[in-house]
Amino acid sequence: MGVINVPIIYFSVQWWNTLHQGATIRILGKPSIAPPMLAAMLIMLAACWLYSIAIVLIRLRCIILEREQNATWIAEGAA
Numbered sequence: 001m002g003v004i005n006v007p008i009i010y011f012s013v014q015w016w017n018t019l020h021q022g023a024t025i026r027i028l029g030k031p032s033i034a035p036p037m038l039a040a041m042l043i044m045l046a047a048c049w050l051y052s053i054a055i056v057l058i059r060l061r062c063i064i065l066e067r068e069q070n071a072t073w074i075a076e077g078a079a
Contacts, residue, residue, distance in 0.1 A: 024033040031038055068074055 025031045
């Protein structure tokens with residue numbers, strides 16, 4: 001049912017512009033969003049990605065340290 005519903009929703013937004021705002025950022029065209037808002041949005045997008053990557057790497061480090069807690073290289077690194 002969802003496979004049928006997705007194109008209907010997509011094209012309904014294209015056909016009846018009064019229901020939803022049109023695209024403000026286009027891949028090939030000029031964005032219709034104000035330049036300061038676009039810059040802020042792109043900075044926050046990059047910040048969210050960098051934060052997510054940092055959290056994943058920190059969690060990976062914790063998992064490795066928990067798994068290798070009895071290894072000699074851990075004791076050598078702590079000393």
